[in-house]
Amino acid sequence: ALRVEPENVDSLAGLAQALLACRRHDEAIAAFDRALRLRDDLPALHLGRATALLRTGHHGEALAEYEIALACEPDNLDAALGCGATLHYTGRTADALDLYERLRPQFPDTAALPYNRGILLRALGRRDDAIASFREAVACDPAHRDAWHSLGIVLSEVRRNGAHLPVTALVDQFYSEVQALGGSRWDTSSLIVPLRKLATDSADR
DSSP, rough: OTTTOOOOHHHHHHHHHHHHHOOOOOHHHHHHHHHHHHHHHHHHHHHHHHHHHHHHHHHHHHHHHHHHHHOOOOOOHHHHHHHHHHHHHTTTTHHHHHHHHHGGGGGGGOSSHHHHHHHHHHHHHHHHHHHHHHHHHHOTTTHHHHHHHHHHHHHHHHHHOOOOHHHHHHHHHHHHHHHTTTTOTTTGGGGGGHHHHHHHHHHOO
16 A cells, blocks of 8 residues: 555554564654654554654653643543553653543543552552552452452552551461462462452441
8 A cells, every 4th residue: 555655644554553563663663753744643653653662762752752642632541551651661650640640530430540550659659549549440340350469469568567457368368278279379360259349348338
């Protein structure tokens, strides 16, 4: 298609995405640049270029692209998460958290934002807030395994620091039973059911 119509933005975008999928990042960036010279108002092009830049260590340029994408489409969750993740990668975790806080009203029913917010809160040592954020994520999406896994990790950290929470005792009991049956510490899938029950019981009190 590009041979027939070399300045076709859809064809260039398709080429850029294909190169990105093949991890040919420098070529992908060049293709995104060509497409953006034709249409700089398409968030998908900025997002794709940001991904390629991020993977090649160009964090500043990647952040700028994510911000442009978010400005073009304020309800674009990928752009929002990309901005936050890039800020975190560059050591600006507090700024990333501030961004997620500002964006929370725009994404009230998605698990991705509270999950990523929980990751940042844990990185800042705010474990109680991280637990609340991970719980918010699993409330939005009970099948979100990463959120359940992260919740378990933070609760384990709280236990090691001497805190006493009902859910911590539940986690300890569960793992003791699993290991007694010959399982490993990471046999976590069955833990989801008792954790959900405890959360429901706590909410009803």
